[in-house]
Amino acid sequence: MAKKKPARSKSKAALRKVVKLASRKPASKLKAKAPVKAKINGHGLPKPSSKPFGKDGKALDGIRILDFTHVQSGPTCTQLLAWFGADVIKIERPGVGDITRGQLQDVPNADSLYFTMLNHNKRSITLDSKSKQGMKVLERLVKSCDALVENFAPGALDRMGLTWERIHQLNPRIVVASVKGFGPGPYEECKVYENVAQCAGGSASTTGFRDGPPLVTGAQIGDSGTGLHLALGIVCALFQRNRTGRGQRVLTAMQDGVLNLCRVKLRDQQRLAHGPLTEYSQYGENIPFGAATPRAGNDSGGGQPGWILKCKGWETDPDAYIYFITQAPVWEKICELIGKPEWKTDPDYAKPPARLPRLKHIFNTIEEWTMTKTKFEVMELCNAVDIPVGPILSMKELAEEPSLRETGTIVEVDHPTRGKYLSVGNPIKLSDSITEVTRSPLLGEHTDEILSKVLKFTPAEIAEIKASGATGEAPKAKMAAE
Numbered sequence: 287m288a289k290k291k292p293a294r295s296k297s298k299a300a301l302r303k304v305v306k307l308a309s310r311k312p313a314s315k316l317k318a319k320a321p322v323k324a325k326i327n328g329h330g331l332p333k334p335s336s337k338p339f340g341k342d343g344k345a346l347d348g349i350r351i352l353d354f355t356h357v358q359s360g361p362t363c364t365q366l367l368a369w370f371g372a373d374v375i376k377i378e379r380p381g382v383g384d385i386t387r388g389q390l391q392d393v394p395n396a397d398s399l400y401f402t403m404l405n406h407n408k409r410s411i412t413l414d415s416k417s418k419q420g421m422k423v424l425e426r427l428v429k430s431c432d433a434l435v436e437n438f439a440p441g442a443l444d445r446m447g448l449t450w451e452r453i454h455q456l457n458p459r460i461v462v463a464s465v466k467g468f469g470p471g472p473y474e475e476c477k478v479y480e481n482v483a484q485c486a487g488g489s490a491s492t493t494g495f496r497d498g499p500p501l502v503t504g505a506q507i508g509d510s511g512t513g514l515h516l517a518l519g520i521v522c523a524l525f526q527r528n529r530t531g532r533g534q535r536v537l538t539a540m541q542d543g544v545l546n547l548c549r550v551k552l553r554d555q556q557r558l559a560h561g562p563l564t565e566y567s568q569y570g571e572n573i574p575f576g577a578a579t580p581r582a583g584n585d586s587g588g589g590q591p592g593w594i595l596k597c598k599g600w601e602t603d604p605d606a607y608i609y610f611i612t613q614a615p616v617w618e619k620i621c622e623l624i625g626k627p628e629w630k631t632d633p634d635y636a637k638p639p640a641r642l643p644r645l646k647h648i649f650n651t652i653e654e655w656t657m658t659k660t661k662f663e664v665m666e667l668c669n670a671v672d673i674p675v676g677p678i679l680s681m682k683e684l685a686e687e688p689s690l691r692e693t694g695t696i697v698e699v700d701h702p703t704r705g706k707y708l709s710v711g712n713p714i715k716l717s718d719s720i721t722e723v724t725r726s727p728l729l730g731e732h733t734d735e736i737l738s739k740v741l742k743f744t745p746a747e748i749a750e751i752k753a754s755g756a757t758g759e760a761p762k763a764k765m766a767a768e
């Protein structure tokens with residue numbers, strides 16, 4: 287039997303073509319043999335756009351997301367993808383929608399800020415995924431999307447009939463991305479909300495004061511933090527798909543996401559085996575360490591001691607405080623500023639190890655100085671000499687901060703039923719993919735256009751889908767006839 291010639295690898299052929307193109311020279315210079323580059327970064331890419339930055343579309347143009355998310359973690363992820371230009375189609379249960387539409391409502395009969403601030407730039411279709419016609423629409427969506435994103439309770443997608451195997455069979459190129467509370471293990475079946483994740487991921491046990499109970503933080507590291515992790519996973523999976531041609535599953539467990547953000551506390555857990563954590567104020571207070579990383583109050587998580595100090599007005603303003611870091615290289619400047627020049631040479635204060643056992647006294651002394659100034663005055667005086675400090679900014683102050691408006695980090699959005707409101711815009715700025723924040727969709731606002739324009743159902747098919755009640759209450763005449 288004749289030996290079959292091995293098929294030439296596609297990637298090798300593509301590479302050869304690129305190398306050929308890269309080494310193409312004007313005819314006048316073709317005499318000398320052009321050097322062949324083995325592999326160049328960005329091979330296979332089109333030539334750099336000549337359009338001005340910000341005028342050549344968006345990073346994720348052409349990517350369509352089947353957004354089966356609700357509450358906060360999943361919607362955070364899909365909102366980011368939408369801000370980068372993906373066409374995000376949010377599927378919501380007819381008549382109800384994402385439960386957050388009606389949670390913490392401040393304006394009667396209008397979508398809540400909880401919902402509107404997590405669902406910008408998306409389209410909404412109402413669909414009962416448990417009905418026959420609903421599943422027909424859903425399957426067509428699966429076939430036409432690049433990623434399905436969901437954060438249902440464990441097993442819910444499977445119970446709908448959308449197992450990974452089924453989805454992959456319908457569309458082998460689709461990425462299926464999920465947020466779950468826990469990864470595989472003893473808790474994988476559990477439903478999880480933000481604070482559960484903060485507690486299970488190591489944040490609560492390391493937050494708060496040593497002599498008080500564990501604390502949850504206001505930052506939504508379990509929900510929004512995990513949504514951020516998931517978005518990166520999806521973009522990576524889409525990137526890998528460019529090479530492999532196939533989709534894959536992406537899982538981010540909220541416990542894992544929180545633990546990732548608490549990385550420095552696992553660092554400290556291991557350091558405990560080699561002695562006390564000298565940068566923790568507990569050390570300076572001669573309080574022995576236990577078996578686990580303790581809560582450290584407002585101690586800095588890094589190698590430079592820090593603490594929150596009162597500023598002028600603290601008696602009446604709950605946010606008149608500043609975070610003060612005694613960074614070693616600027617210690618002498620700190621001593622000058624607070625009126626303690628003798629500390630520069632005093633062996634009890636001059637070097638960082640000498641300061642560690644007396645941090646409480648040091649911060650009390652610095653506080654005597656900060657209390658004579660507003661947090662903004664401290665900020666100005668310290669930054670002028672490179673001393674890192676952080677004013678405790680209230681949400682009111684942030685909402686009114688002009689520079690955040692200018693960068694689009696705080697945006698004002700108009701909404702047909704609730705009017706104007708403030709939101710946090712895209713915190714990730716790309717110079718060639720500029721984010722415009724548009725309002726969240728009303729429930730089912732885009733059902734018709736998605737059925738006809740995206741999924742190309744015929745008018746007769748759309749009538750059949752609607753009459754079945756799969757997209758909402760079925761038309762009355764039809765219902766009566768059934």
Ligand code: CAO
Nearest residue numbers: 357358359378379414415437438439442445467477478480
């Ligand atoms: N049509 C028909 N049914 C639908 C539907 C639709 N369009 N959309 C959702 N459903 C159904 C689901 O199929 C599920 O039904 P079954 O339980 O019968 O399979 C049901 O609605 C409820 O889904 P759920 O269990 O996910 O919702 P819940 O309110 O009970 O739980 C939550 C909410 C967040 C605890 C759970 O979804 C979860 O643990 N998610 C993973 C972790 C996560 O993301 N948590 C963060 C939430 S933000 O704080």
